[in-house]
Amino acid sequence: MSSTTAVSAPPRVKVPRWVAPVGAVVLFAAAYLAFRGTGTLPHDKEAPQFLAVTELREWIDDHRNDNPLFLYFLNYIRLFVGGLYDLFQTTLYALGWPGLTGVMGALAWLAGGWRIALLAVSGVSAFGFLGLWQSSVDTLALVAAAVLLSLAIGIPIGVWAGLSARARRAITPVLDVMQIMPTFAYLAPLALFFHIGAPAGAIATMIYSIPPAIRITALAISEVSPTAVEASASLGATRRQTLFKVYLPLARSTMALAVNQTIMMALSMVVIANLISAPGLGGDIIRGLSRAQVGIMLPAGVAIVVMAVVLDRMMMSVAQRGSAVGWRSGGSGATRAGEGGGAGATERASRSAAMNRPHAKLSRIDLVAAGVLAAVGLALIPVLPRVWPESWTINVVAEVNDAVRWAETTWYPVTTFIKDLVTASLLNPLETLLTSAPWWLVTLAVLAVAWRVSGVRPALIALGCLLAIALLGTWEHAMQTMTTVAVAVLVTLVIGLLLGVAAARSPRYSAVQRPLLDAAQTMPAFVYLLPALALFETTRFTAIFASIIYAVPPVVRLVEDGIKAVPATVVEAASSAGSTRGQLLWKVQLPMARQAILLAANQGIVMTLAMVVVGGLVGAGALGYDVVLGFSQRTDFGLGFVAGIATVLLGVMLDRITQGADRRSSPRKRKSP
Amino acid sequence: MKIRLLAGLLTAGLTLGLATACGGATVETSPSSTAAPQGGASSAGGTVKIAINPWVGYEASANVVAYLLKNELGYTVELPEIKEQLAWEGFETGDVDVIIENWGHPDLKKQFIEEKKVAVEAGSTGNKGVIGWYIPKWMADKYPDITDYKNLNKYAELFKTSESGDKGQLLFGDPSYVSNEEALIKNLKLNYKVVVGGSEAALIKGAQQAQTQQKPLLFYFWDPHWLFSKTDLVRVNLPAYTEGCDADPKKVACDYPEMDLDKIVSKKFADTGGKAYELVKNFTWTNEDQNAVADDMTNNGMTGEQAAKKWVEANTAKWQAWIPK
Numbered sequence: 001m002s003s004t005t006a007v008s009a010p011p012r013v014k015v016p017r018w019v020a021p022v023g024a025v026v027l028f029a030a031a032y033l034a035f036r037g038t039g040t041l042p043h044d045k046e047a048p049q050f051l052a053v054t055e056l057r058e059w060i061d062d063h064r065n066d067n068p069l070f071l072y073f074l075n076y077i078r079l080f081v082g083g084l085y086d087l088f089q090t091t092l093y094a095l096g097w098p099g100l101t102g103v104m105g106a107l108a109w110l111a112g113g114w115r116i117a118l119l120a121v122s123g124v125s126a127f128g129f130l131g132l133w134q135s136s137v138d139t140l141a142l143v144a145a146a147v148l149l150s151l152a153i154g155i156p157i158g159v160w161a162g163l164s165a166r167a168r169r170a171i172t173p174v175l176d177v178m179q180i181m182p183t184f185a186y187l188a189p190l191a192l193f194f195h196i197g198a199p200a201g202a203i204a205t206m207i208y209s210i211p212p213a214i215r216i217t218a219l220a221i222s223e224v225s226p227t228a229v230e231a232s233a234s235l236g237a238t239r240r241q242t243l244f245k246v247y248l249p250l251a252r253s254t255m256a257l258a259v260n261q262t263i264m265m266a267l268s269m270v271v272i273a274n275l276i277s278a279p280g281l282g283g284d285i286i287r288g289l290s291r292a293q294v295g296i297m298l299p300a301g302v303a304i305v306v307m308a309v310v311l312d313r314m315m316m317s318v319a320q321r322g323s324a325v326g327w328r329s330g331g332s333g334a335t336r337a338g339e340g341g342g343a344g345a346t347e348r349a350s351r352s353a354a355m356n357r358p359h360a361k362l363s364r365i366d367l368v369a370a371g372v373l374a375a376v377g378l379a380l381i382p383v384l385p386r387v388w389p390e391s392w393t394i395n396v397v398a399e400v401n402d403a404v405r406w407a408e409t410t411w412y413p414v415t416t417f418i419k420d421l422v423t424a425s426l427l428n429p430l431e432t433l434l435t436s437a438p439w440w441l442v443t444l445a446v447l448a449v450a451w452r453v454s455g456v457r458p459a460l461i462a463l464g465c466l467l468a469i470a471l472l473g474t475w476e477h478a479m480q481t482m483t484t485v486a487v488a489v490l491v492t493l494v495i496g497l498l499l500g501v502a503a504a505r506s507p508r509y510s511a512v513q514r515p516l517l518d519a520a521q522t523m524p525a526f527v528y529l530l531p532a533l534a535l536f537e538t539t540r541f542t543a544i545f546a547s548i549i550y551a552v553p554p555v556v557r558l559v560e561d562g563i564k565a566v567p568a569t570v571v572e573a574a575s576s577a578g579s580t581r582g583q584l585l586w587k588v589q590l591p592m593a594r595q596a597i598l599l600a601a602n603q604g605i606v607m608t609l610a611m612v613v614v615g616g617l618v619g620a621g622a623l624g625y626d627v628v629l630g631f632s633q634r635t636d637f638g639l640g641f642v643a644g645i646a647t648v649l650l651g652v653m654l655d656r657i658t659q660g661a662d663r664r665s666s667p668r669k670r671k672s673p
Numbered sequence: 674m675k676i677r678l679l680a681g682l683l684t685a686g687l688t689l690g691l692a693t694a695c696g697g698a699t700v701e702t703s704p705s706s707t708a709a710p711q712g713g714a715s716s717a718g719g720t721v722k723i724a725i726n727p728w729v730g731y732e733a734s735a736n737v738v739a740y741l742l743k744n745e746l747g748y749t750v751e752l753p754e755i756k757e758q759l760a761w762e763g764f765e766t767g768d769v770d771v772i773i774e775n776w777g778h779p780d781l782k783k784q785f786i787e788e789k790k791v792a793v794e795a796g797s798t799g800n801k802g803v804i805g806w807y808i809p810k811w812m813a814d815k816y817p818d819i820t821d822y823k824n825l826n827k828y829a830e831l832f833k834t835s836e837s838g839d840k841g842q843l844l845f846g847d848p849s850y851v852s853n854e855e856a857l858i859k860n861l862k863l864n865y866k867v868v869v870g871g872s873e874a875a876l877i878k879g880a881q882q883a884q885t886q887q888k889p890l891l892f893y894f895w896d897p898h899w900l901f902s903k904t905d906l907v908r909v910n911l912p913a914y915t916e917g918c919d920a921d922p923k924k925v926a927c928d929y930p931e932m933d934l935d936k937i938v939s940k941k942f943a944d945t946g947g948k949a950y951e952l953v954k955n956f957t958w959t960n961e962d963q964n965a966v967a968d969d970m971t972n973n974g975m976t977g978e979q980a981a982k983k984w985v986e987a988n989t990a991k992w993q994a995w996i997p998k
Contacts, residue, residue: 046853046923062788195764196759283754290727290847292874398974432803477931532753537878538871539836584680619871625848632779632849635757635922 021452026444032437039438041475045639049473053638064195074193081206082199088141092116095377097128098384102377103320104160106370108310112317113366117373123310130299131393132281139280140307142198142273143266144206150262152208156259158217159243162251168218175211180651182610183208183272184627185526188641191276191631200271201278208269212261216314217485219226221247253319260315267308268524272341273612275631279646289617294534295400301527308524312451355526404534411535420539426487427540439470442479450657453598457655466652480622481612481650488544488608492551499552500600501557501585520553527615533618543615551607555600562596563589602658609651623647683712720749721942721949724769727847728873730897731774735799736977737992738773738956745996748947753979756849757813760811761785761937764792770942771953774798776851786937793943794937795950799957804851804895804929806843809884810905822861822911830887840866842890846876853925857911860926867893877971880904888981899968899978918930942943951997958991 062591064070092100101124107118127136161168186204194200224247232246248255274282281300288297328373408415408673443466450459469478503510532546590597617622623643630640682809721742723735739750761781766780774919785792812831818824825841832841843865845854854867859898861872872878883890884904894906910926913919918927936953943950962984969980985992 061784195766196762197768277753277755277759277763277766279753287725287727287754290872290874292872292878293730397976419845420835427836428838538869617871619867619869625869629848631759631854632756632847 013407014610024448028441031441032433035438036436036439039440041439041470041473043476044473047473050636050638050642053641054635056636057634057637057641060062060192070585077203079201080196081149081194081202082197084148085145085198085202088122088144089138090143092137096381096384096386097124097133098379098380098389101125102374102380104310104373105377108314108317109366109370109373112320116313116317117370119313121312121373123306126143126306128392129394130303131388131395132284132299134305134387135279135281135284136303136307139270139282139304142202142205142270142278142280143307144271144465146209146266147204149202149206150210150213150266151259153206154213155217155258156260158214159221159247161214161218161376162221162247168222171214175230175646176214176655177652178207178211180606180609180655181208181648182276182613183269184187184613184616184624185644185648187276188627188630188637188644189270192641196277198278200272200276204276204278205266205269209262209265212265213258216258216261217251217255220239220251220258223254244362254314256319256380260312260319263311263315264308264401267304267311268526271304271524271526275628286617289529289533292533292538293397293401294404294530295550297533298400299396301530301663305523305527309519314319315321319483351480365375391429401555407534408537413421419536422487422541422544423539426490427483427544430486431480431483434483435476439475442468443467446653446657453657454659458659460658462653463647463657469646469649469653472642472646474623474626477643478646478650479625481609481620481624481647482621482654484540484544484612484615484622485547485605485608485654487605488547488551488612489601491544492548492555492604492608494601495548495552496555496559496604497597501563502592503556503560504563504589513556517557520549525550525611526617528611529614529618533613536615540615540620541610542618542637543620546615546618547611550611550641551604554605558596558600558603559593562593562600565596566592570581576658598658602655605654605658608650609647609654613647623650719949720751720949721770722753722768722944723771723773724755724763724764725752725775726757726760726772727754728848728895729967729971730800730901731862731965732977733963733970733980734800734956735774736970736981737958737966737984738771738953739954740978740981741992741995742949744985746952748949754929756847757851758849761792764937765789767939767941768908770939770946772937773796773953773956774800774802774934775937776802776804776934777930779853782787782937791940792937793940795943795954797937797957798934798936799930800897800934800960802895802897802934803931804893806891806909806911807880807894807906808889808891808909809880809885809887810907811887812889813907820907820909822863825891825909826862826864830890832865832870832891835866837866840864841891842866842868844876844879844890845869846873846893847871850893851919852893853919853922856923856925860924861911880906892952896929897963899964899971902964902968903972948997952995953996955997957995962988962991 008494060067060070064075095103101121104124105117105121109117112211128137156170161171161468186208188202189247190207194203228246228250229242232242239243270278270280271282274280281304284300285297288294288300429582443463446466447459447463450462470476499513503513528546528550529542532542532550536542536545568587570592571584574584579587612620613624613627616622616626623646626636626643627640627647629636630638630643678822680730707877720784721739723734723739724736735752739752740749742748753763753768755769757772757776759776760769760772761778761784761933764785782794786794806822813820816828831951832843841864843854843858845852845867846869848871850853858865858867868906870879872894874893878894879890880894880900881890881904883892888898891909894900900906912926916927917923919930919975936956938946938950938953942989946953966980969975969983970977973980975983
């Protein structure tokens with residue numbers, strides 16, 4: 001409990017524990033009333049730092065083809081990645097839909113038998129039925145290029161980090177920051193250096209999806225049994241031999257997880273990459289957004305989810321095929337916050353891997369079946385039309401739009417009431433509070449809270465981030481974004497606690513809820529914008545609603561696990577001492593699950609921030625909108641760029657404030673139920 | 674020029690490698706290379722990429738041209754969703770061949786046409802475009818002096834919403850639209866806040882509700898648009914446009930000019946686009962034509978292709994003149 005000792009370091013006699021915090025709150029309230037309206041840092045669109053970045057971009061644009069850095073380095077990277085993307089795209093186009101369906105089916109069969117193969121075949125066909133064949137293939141090619149690059153770079157770094165503790169110490173903080181960076185923050189710098197289009201999109205996706213590749217590989221390598229390494233070394237194996245014959249084979253199944261996570265991350269980024277003109281399904285999503293037509297977005301959203309599910313199940317089967325033991329001992333860092341959609345995957349695999357006995361080796365039947373499937377697919381390429389026949393597509397645009405319109409008009413009173421209530425009672429007052437308070441007061445408050453919750457070092461880091469935000473000239477918008485995040489996190493935690501407690505108390509309810517949570521965590525972030533947009537049009541509340549449904553699943557899961565982890569003996573003792581169920585919950589289970597709940601808050605905050613920023617697309621305003629604007633208007637590029645940096649700083653700050661829980665003891669270390 | 678050469682070599686190498694490796698490299702696979710014409714758009718059956726900007730009038734023009742390119746000239750047409758300013762950059766990266774309806778953008782013309790020489794003008798679309806601030810007609814009837822910008826502050830109270838705080842709301846559309854709003858509000862000292870609806874659809878919906886339910890609304894809008902024939906709207910008079918009053922974007926204090934909307938194509942497409950380029954260059958129609966197609970797309974449940982087909986079938990004489998001989 002380093003934090004509490006830090007705050008109440010000089011132990012005074014007989015002062016009740018609540019005095020210090022309450023006193024602090026009163027003090028801050030008084031200071032706010034006294035200094036309100038002074039020391040605010042209003043937003044200035046023409047701030048010199050924004051203009052400087054805009055000018056830098058203009059300069060780079062003008063010198064992209066004659067500056068040596070671009071000429072001999074960056075443009076080559078761009079060309080190489082572009083070539084890789086073209087390679088995948090050409091191959092996939094050449095396969096056509098029969099070929100691709102067959103090959104994917106075959107791969108899936110090899111990965112996990114006929115069930116997975118069936119899933120893959122129907123999943124790939126779904127792209128066609130949805131009328132999105134070409135966009136889906138573009139997306140698939142982009143994901144393939146990005147994931148390949150991620151793995152090519154991530155696995156060696158991961159192996160290095162797994163073998164050397166020093167390397168791991170150096171890399172971990174970088175990965176931490178990368179994982180709390182919202183997707184949007186990656187785009188502007190990449191547009192600056194790699195221009196726009198598919199290569200820039202692939203590079204953005206690669207950078208976003210690389211952390212799990214490094215992290216899980218490092219974990220896998222470091223968990224290879226030392227005896228095996230010892231044995232091979234004593235038999236005279238060289239380091240290279242030990243690496244390739246001992247480490248990598250033994251770490252294989254965990255590394256399949258690394259691949260899986262990387263793919264999931266890539267899928268959530270690839271859509272956002274459309275903002276810098278990357279091709280694929282993102283285009284359809286943006287088209288729907290800019291027409292305010294859910295009917296256009298829905299099929300694209302479904303296609304992305306289908307793609308995620310198919311790839312997820314395939315990689316999961318591969319992971320399960322290997323040994324289920326070995327890597328379970330301590331997955332502390334691997335699934336830390338911010339991995340977004342795939343956060344639960346590792347855990348999920350451990351559970352299912354523990355339940356299913358490892359598959360036997362591939363049987364000959366499997367091989368034959370897979371071969372036949374692939375051969376049939378390839379043989380059909382010249383026979384069937386190259387383009388997916390239009391008569392086979394299901395066009396639901398009009399129907400979905402009608403349904404949405406119906407929902408809008410029918411539920412209009414209810415949704416408007418909720419929206420206005422939250423906006424008027426929570427959002428606006430809090431926003432006024434944060435933007436009208438002097439900057440030094442907010443900074444002090446953040447420092448105090450971070451110190452209390454997480455200790456000195458995180459508090460200082462949080463302080464540094466906040467000051468940097470002020471210096472960057474994004475104070476007011478950062479405060480607005482923070483307001484949105486705060487409201488969203490508040491609601492998320494309330495819902496998460498309710499559902500988590502319910503699940504912890506009723507195994508039957510938990511059994512119903514788990515698969516839903518699993519599914520929810522496989523979905524890329526922006527998919528949640530759809531229902532939000534359908535119900536609430538474009539306002540700040542829309543982004544809040546979307547981030548709530550995005551962040552609730554991991555929070556529920558953490559709370560449930562935290563409560564379940566309270567030792568049965570303690571519960572027993574409390575019950576036998578005559579506690580009611582309510583007392584048991586409030587006095588025993590929740591306090592003892594405090595760490596897990598704090599971790600849930602941390603996860604919730606990081607995920608909410610990511611979503612609120614994406615919510616810039618649907619009316620969330622502030623930093624997220626600045627980023628969108630930066631890509632829409634050349635003159636505002638600097639603003640968008642700086643807003644991206646500010647988002648990262650805000651993310652780091654919020655993470656540090658709540659990080660105390662995570663650092664002390666990770667509930668993931670516990671044995672899964 | 675050096676990078677062009679290297680790029681060309683590399684891309685050529687890659688394409689060659691592909692062609693031999695999988696025996697199926699097609700021409701439509703180079704959306705990303707920075708240079709090196711691959712001969713795609715030059716022959717019939719090539720690919721033309723028309724950027725789609727997010728307003729339905731633009732889409733109407735793009736779909737009609739796309740329909741003719743496909744069905745009369747046998748091209749493949751891609752319609753990537755790329756917003757106004759990014760589309761100009763797309764000329765440079767090869768992601769875009771055509772912007773079918775350009776609203777002014779003298780700064781971009783200078784940069785991409787004169788300085789970088791990656792784009793060229795391809796003539797007028799025949800459409801006259803003008804942006805302005807609008808209110809529903811009932812407001813002009815009830816408050817006759819509201820159409821003068823000098824009186825806007827007097828009525829700011831009416832336009833307050835939950836998103837605009839204590840100022841009046843000026844509803845804006847897609848973040849990528851041509852906009853002087855921030856500068857106008859500042860320079861004309863208006864007590865208003867720009868609230869971004871995020872899309873054309875948000876503007877249309879707002880305008881329709883405002884007129885039918887008699888709700889106050891001040892919003893950004895533009896002509897040509899089908900909405901004017903369905904809903905009564907009145908334009909607010911800002912200080913009249915004079916030549917050059919919008920030269921410095923920060924100091925703008927005048928209304929938008931009437932613009933002659935034009936087409937911009939990439940240099941590469943102009944040089945190697947063959948008949949496709951000719952068709953794009955010849956394309957010109959009236960605001961009524963565009964509104965008819967846009968209306969079908971928005972209100973009659975047609976896709977862009979269906980609406981284009983309907984117009985093409987009904988107006989053979991017009992488009993026959995565009996088809997290159």
